[in-house]
Amino acid sequence: MSAPLLEVKNLRTYFKTRNGTVKAVNDVSYSIERGRTLGIVGESGSGKSVSAMSILRLLDANGYIADGTVTFDGRDLATLSTQEMYHIRGNRISVIFQEPMTSLNPVFTIKKQLSEPFIIHQGMSKKEAAEKSVEMLRSVQIPNPEAVARQYPHQLSGGMRQRVMIAMALSCKPDILIADEPTTALDVTVQAQILRLMNEMQKENGTAIMFITHDLGVINEMADDVVVMYCGQVVEQAPASLIFADCEQSHPYTEGLMFSIPRLNDDRSKLDPIPGAVPHPLDLPKGCKFAPRCKYCTQKCIDEEPKLEKVADGQLVRCFYPSKSERRSPSHGEITVNN
Amino acid sequence: MENNKNSGRKGFAPFRWLRRMFMGGSRELTVADERYDSPTKLAVKRFFRKPLATGAVIVLALMFAFVFIGPIFYPVDLSETGSESLHKNVKPTMSLMKLPKSLEENPADISSRSSFSIGVDKDGNTYVWGYYYTPSKEAVANVMNIPDDVKNSKIVRAAAGSDHCVAIDSEGRVHAWGEYDNGQYGRNGSMISVCREMPDEIMNGTIDASAVKQLICGNQITAILMDDGTVYAWGNENLSASNLSSVIKSGEDEGKLEKLAFSNDGIYAINEHGQFVSGKSQKFDYVSLFDKDGNVVNENIYDYIGDRKIVDIAASGNAIALLADDGEIILSGMGYVTPEIPDGDRVTSISAGTRHFTALTEKGRVYAWGQNYRNQCEVPNELQEEGAVDEVIASGFQNYAYKDGKLVDKWGLKGYVMGTDDLGRDVFNRIMNGGRMTMTIGAVAVIVSTIIGIIVGCVSGYFGGAIDIILMRVTEIFGAIPFLPFALCLSAILQSSDLHEDTRIFIIMLILGALSWTGLAKLIRGQILSEREREFVTAARSMGVKEKRIAFKHILPNIVSVILVTVTLDFASCMLTESSLSYLGFGVRLPRPTWGNMLDGSRNATVIQSFWWRWLFPAIFLSIVVICINIIGDTLRDVLDPKSEVEK
Numbered sequence: 010m011s012a013p014l015l016e017v018k019n020l021r022t023y024f025k026t027r028n029g030t031v032k033a034v035n036d037v038s039y040s041i042e043r044g045r046t047l048g049i050v051g052e053s054g055s056g057k058s059v060s061a062m063s064i065l066r067l068l069d070a071n072g073y074i075a076d077g078t079v080t081f082d083g084r085d086l087a088t089l090s091t092q093e094m095y096h097i098r099g100n101r102i103s104v105i106f107q108e109p110m111t112s113l114n115p116v117f118t119i120k121k122q123l124s125e126p127f128i129i130h131q132g133m134s135k136k137e138a139a140e141k142s143v144e145m146l147r148s149v150q151i152p153n154p155e156a157v158a159r160q161y162p163h164q165l166s167g168g169m170r171q172r173v174m175i176a177m178a179l180s181c182k183p184d185i186l187i188a189d190e191p192t193t194a195l196d197v198t199v200q201a202q203i204l205r206l207m208n209e210m211q212k213e214n215g216t217a218i219m220f221i222t223h224d225l226g227v228i229n230e231m232a233d234d235v236v237v238m239y240c241g242q243v244v245e246q247a248p249a250s251l252i253f254a255d256c257e258q259s260h261p262y263t264e265g266l267m268f269s270i271p272r273l274n275d276d277r278s279k280l281d282p283i284p285g286a287v288p289h290p291l292d293l294p295k296g297c298k299f300a301p302r303c304k305y306c307t308q309k310c311i312d313e314e315p316k317l318e319k320v321a322d323g324q325l326v327r328c329f330y331p332s333k334s335e336r337r338s339p340s341h342g343e344i345t346v347n348n
Numbered sequence: 349m350e351n352n353k354n355s356g357r358k359g360f361a362p363f364r365w366l367r368r369m370f371m372g373g374s375r376e377l378t379v380a381d382e383r384y385d386s387p388t389k390l391a392v393k394r395f396f397r398k399p400l401a402t403g404a405v406i407v408l409a410l411m412f413a414f415v416f417i418g419p420i421f422y423p424v425d426l427s428e429t430g431s432e433s434l435h436k437n438v439k440p441t442m443s444l445m446k447l448p449k450s451l452e453e454n455p456a457d458i459s460s461r462s463s464f465s466i467g468v469d470k471d472g473n474t475y476v477w478g479y480y481y482t483p484s485k486e487a488v489a490n491v492m493n494i495p496d497d498v499k500n501s502k503i504v505r506a507a508a509g510s511d512h513c514v515a516i517d518s519e520g521r522v523h524a525w526g527e528y529d530n531g532q533y534g535r536n537g538s539m540i541s542v543c544r545e546m547p548d549e550i551m552n553g554t555i556d557a558s559a560v561k562q563l564i565c566g567n568q569i570t571a572i573l574m575d576d577g578t579v580y581a582w583g584n585e586n587l588s589a590s591n592l593s594s595v596i597k598s599g600e601d602e603g604k605l606e607k608l609a610f611s612n613d614g615i616y617a618i619n620e621h622g623q624f625v626s627g628k629s630q631k632f633d634y635v636s637l638f639d640k641d642g643n644v645v646n647e648n649i650y651d652y653i654g655d656r657k658i659v660d661i662a663a664s665g666n667a668i669a670l671l672a673d674d675g676e677i678i679l680s681g682m683g684y685v686t687p688e689i690p691d692g693d694r695v696t697s698i699s700a701g702t703r704h705f706t707a708l709t710e711k712g713r714v715y716a717w718g719q720n721y722r723n724q725c726e727v728p729n730e731l732q733e734e735g736a737v738d739e740v741i742a743s744g745f746q747n748y749a750y751k752d753g754k755l756v757d758k759w760g761l762k763g764y765v766m767g768t769d770d771l772g773r774d775v776f777n778r779i780m781n782g783g784r785m786t787m788t789i790g791a792v793a794v795i796v797s798t799i800i801g802i803i804v805g806c807v808s809g810y811f812g813g814a815i816d817i818i819l820m821r822v823t824e825i826f827g828a829i830p831f832l833p834f835a836l837c838l839s840a841i842l843q844s845s846d847l848h849e850d851t852r853i854f855i856i857m858l859i860l861g862a863l864s865w866t867g868l869a870k871l872i873r874g875q876i877l878s879e880r881e882r883e884f885v886t887a888a889r890s891m892g893v894k895e896k897r898i899a900f901k902h903i904l905p906n907i908v909s910v911i912l913v914t915v916t917l918d919f920a921s922c923m924l925t926e927s928s929l930s931y932l933g934f935g936v937r938l939p940r941p942t943w944g945n946m947l948d949g950s951r952n953a954t955v956i957q958s959f960w961w962r963w964l965f966p967a968i969f970l971s972i973v974v975i976c977i978n979i980i981g982d983t984l985r986d987v988l989d990p991k992s993e994v995e996k
Contacts, residue, residue, distance in 0.1 A: 067889050070812060099891035106890075111883040116905045126891050177891065 013040035020077035022063045031290040033059040035241040046218040048232030056241035057221045061187045100130040103178040107190040109170035113162035120158035126180045145176040168199035187219045240298040247324040258320045258331040261303045305336040307344045394987035401983035404976040415783030424781035432772035434462035437959045442763040445746045448475040455755050459507040460744025472502030491526035498523045509565030520554030530584040532568045566610025577604025594627030609663035622657025632668045632680035662700035687715035701742040708740045722761040767961035782941035790923035796861025805872025810899035827866035839934040875907040909988035916981035920974045943970045
């Protein structure tokens with residue numbers, strides 16, 4: 010097997026705050042293969058976006074990569090110069106953001122914004138770039154692209170804007186597209202269209218997609234591999250097929266996420282949400298980070314931190330009790346401490 | 349869209365016109381349309397939907413046109429001619445050349461020297477028109493009050509001096525009125541005599557009215573020339589009396605005097621032998637001529653005249669013109685070039701106003717030269733044709749042309765729309781030129797402060813950290829400087845240095861700009877701090893856009909609206925600051941006008957009470973412009989902030 014296109018290894022991204030250092034991403038490793046889709050799932054604040062932003066070094070002023078490597082195409086992005094990063098961003102790796110409403114600059118026309126990557130990265134003239142941007146709009150299936158190109162973001166609907174964002178992100182045919190919750194702000198029908206579009210574009214260009222979301226349904230549809238993150242750590246990593254097939258082993262957090270998905274064929278009267286909330290990043294539990302919310306939590310979980318261990322082929326789980334049947338058994342119930 | 353230009357017209361015509369001008373197409377505006385407009389276009393549409401703001405824009409545009417285009421046609425004259433000592437504090441009037449009707453039809457004699465004129469019709473009625481201001485409470489001191497015995501007599505000749513009038517009636521009595529405290533006439537029985545014949549006969553008796561050849565009044569001085577060469581003259585001894593007596597004496601020696609002319613410093617004459625009689629005065633002893641290389645050389649006027657005879661003499665305030673018998677006009681005391689008379693025509697008579705000359709040719713053409721600051725030399729076109737007139741009288745600042753004893757045309761100074769100031773300068777002209785200065789200073793100061801403000805604000809806001817802290821402390825230091833005292837100190841220092849006035853004014857602009865950027869810098873910094881947290885900035889960074897480009901090309905356009913509003917309001921305040929500085933005498937110095945230093949005179953109570961036009965007009969103009977700018981600024985704020993917009 011050849012080296013993956015992008016390999017994140019032992020990445021630690023910290024933020025300095027007045028009250029201490031926030032370990033937003035704490036020893037995270039994953040990799041993306043060319044032409045495949047990696048889904049990253051997790052609650053808000055689990056560090057999924059920060060890990061993606063760390064790849065492009067687009068952290069806020071107080072954030073920094075404390076440790077680890079981000080190997081892209083044989084080079085460590087964490088140590089590249091700022092000038093070299095300008096060349097990577099938008100050209101080799103580009104990003105689609107969650108809010109299509111605010112990700113476009115409200116004072117420029119679509120054409121002007123779409124032209125920018127062409128001008129910056131491919132050194133096109135304004136006129137060429139403008140022609141190219143209309144072409145891009147057509148490729149993301151925007152009707153009447155010439156007219157849309159002359160419009161301003163506020164004149165477009167959310168779905169249109171997200172298409173524009175995708176067009177912009179794909180304009181330089183990047184190797185990796187980081188989609189940071191691209192469909193969260195859209196309604197469900199538009200969401201489906203956008204996802205279909207992304208799939209098509211991926212097939213066309215062979216782009217690898219890193220798909221960040223908290224929506225497992227979307228992950229099921231899009232991803233080849235899934236990384237589940239919690240409190241800045243990877244708690245489970247597995248092929249999508251395995252996670253969504255009711256597999257034998259999993260992390261209790263993944264299990265909880267699965268339970269909180271509403272299903273049409275469900276006979277439950279209520280959803281089972283995961284109780285409690287994500288702990289404060291400055292006040293993380295000593296042992297397993299999920300322990301306070303885990304219904305299978307034991308004293309061992311509270312005292313010791315489990316390691317990410319291989320439980321099956323291609324599946325890594327960070328839990329002392331990865332087996333579902335085992336932790337659901339009455340004997341395990343005797344050693345649980347919560348509830 | 350363009351097709352229905354003629355249908356669906358709505359709204360007040362100028363607004364519709366403006367809408368068409370700014371937006372192209374006069375289609376009706378609907379909320380639905382707005383969805384397809386660019387933010388700028390939308391803001392403009394919203395702006396012009398507000399009548400007050402539209403009105404303010406129109407008024408301001410007119411003001412701009414007035415102060416920036418006006419001076420091209422009417423440049424300010426900072427030299428001697430700009431001010432007119434005879435027109436001090438003339439109130440706003442356009443009636444200086446408005447002759448009474450009967451005089452218009454039947455004129456016998458018209459005379460003027462300063463801002464008022466006197467005229468006599470053929471029936472012997474006397475009229476005074478124009479404007480005269482006297483601080484004296486006495487009725488007779490005001491030349492505008494014609495005494496009863498003048499009204500009741502049949503007047504044959506009248507003349508106006510600078511501040512008095514003299515009239516001779518058909519019975520030979522000489523009447524005088526107006527100011528008298530400098531000996532203009534013998535109010536208290538002390539008619540000053542420096543003439544051959546004692547003027548006692550004038551005081552107590554009569555002269556032969558039919559034998560009066562010439563009655564002229566100068567600056568506080570009067571002379572009557574009789575047919576036999578006798579001169580009765582009296583007036584202010586200090587001004588021109590010494591030369592007066594010497595002229596009269598030399599006239600006695602060399603022949604009787606034929607024609608008299610008063611300039612500011614004395615009397616000059618020609619005698620029956622065609623000689624120029626200048627008495628003791630040597631002021632006009634030289635004529636300035638150009639040699640082959642164009643250099644000015646002075647030549648003795650008597651040598652220049654040679655044995656030619658002088659047939660006519662005319663004197664303006666500080667120049668004298670002699671007409672030689674070969675038709676040449678010999679000028680002394682002024683740099684103006686005499687008009688070119690076409691071949692086959694020659695000047696037959698000359699006449700002088702206070703600051704200009706006119707000449708009449710054999711064929712009846714009229715020419716004028718000299719100071720044209722008050723339109724004295726704007727000879728109507730039809731008078732330049734042959735046979736148009738047979739007599740032209742230049743008098744004061746006006747000219748009257750006669751044909752067959754009838755007044756056919758007149759030209760010259762009609763008056764001052766906004767009056768004059770203490771040095772006789774046209775307030776209207778100064779408002780126009782002063783406005784240009786004030787607005788230019790305001791604009792340059794605002795541009796300077798905007799540039800500094802934007803750079804400091806952007807750098808500080810976008811890059812943050814230590815740069816931000818340092819720049820903000822610097823901003824605070826600048827902001828803490830007490831503005832007016834500091835500006836006063838700086839301009840005082842500048843005043844004592846011997847810089848050129850233009851340089852000094854430019855430095856004042858820079859000072860104003862350099863002291864007023866702090867507010868804008870802080871505003872921009874704050875805006876950028878909030879803007880740079882927005883998603884599109886992260887999006888731009890993720891596209892590989894460089895930091896500098898993000899700050900100036902992506903974020904800055906988003907806060908242009910805020911900058912625009914602030915800059916507009918700053919423009920108004922910079923204009924006001926300049927005005928206060930100039931008012932206090934530390935800004936632009938006189939004689940260069942600005943609206944601020946034009947208000948300078950209003951520190952004086954007399955000015956406020958009696959000469960309201962001197963402070964009211966600049967104040968009105970300044971207020972209107974500042975109010976308009978503020979209205980525009982406020983409306984811009986409303987239309988550019990989508991949250992404050994409530995659709996009607």
